[in-house]
Amino acid sequence: MVVPPGQVLLVLTALPVRSTSMLWKHWRVSNAKLRGAVAVDGSRYKAQLIFPATRAVGGYLWAGDRRLRAPVLRATNRLLASLSVNRRYGCQLKRR
Numbered sequence: 001m002v003v004p005p006g007q008v009l010l011v012l013t014a015l016p017v018r019s020t021s022m023l024w025k026h027w028r029v030s031n032a033k034l035r036g037a038v039a040v041d042g043s044r045y046k047a048q049l050i051f052p053a054t055r056a057v058g059g060y061l062w063a064g065d066r067r068l069r070a071p072v073l074r075a076t077n078r079l080l081a082s083l084s085v086n087r088r089y090g091c092q093l094k095r096r
Contacts, residue, residue: 002045005046010061024054034063035047060092
């Protein structure tokens with residue numbers, strides 16, 4: 001996996017299980033949370049963030065830089081804010 005500088009890779013996982021937890025509604029990214037990461041198996045990235053997971057939804061972010069540019073940070077947080085969980089189908093993004 002290669003994440004170039006100035007880019008992020010956001011991975012959302014979802015299972016069709018019943019869960020009343022809405023922890024995922026509080027997921028946001030800030031530069032303060034991006035800590036350096038050691039890439040393994042030939043991967044290249046500078047930072048990794050694992051979001052607190054529920055039984056139904058989990059999330060991971062890999063970044064090409066330890067500090068994200070403001071437009072990338074805004075776009076990532078907008079994407080996270082649009083996340084909704086449909087208990088029948090799992091995780092989906094709201095269209096705006």
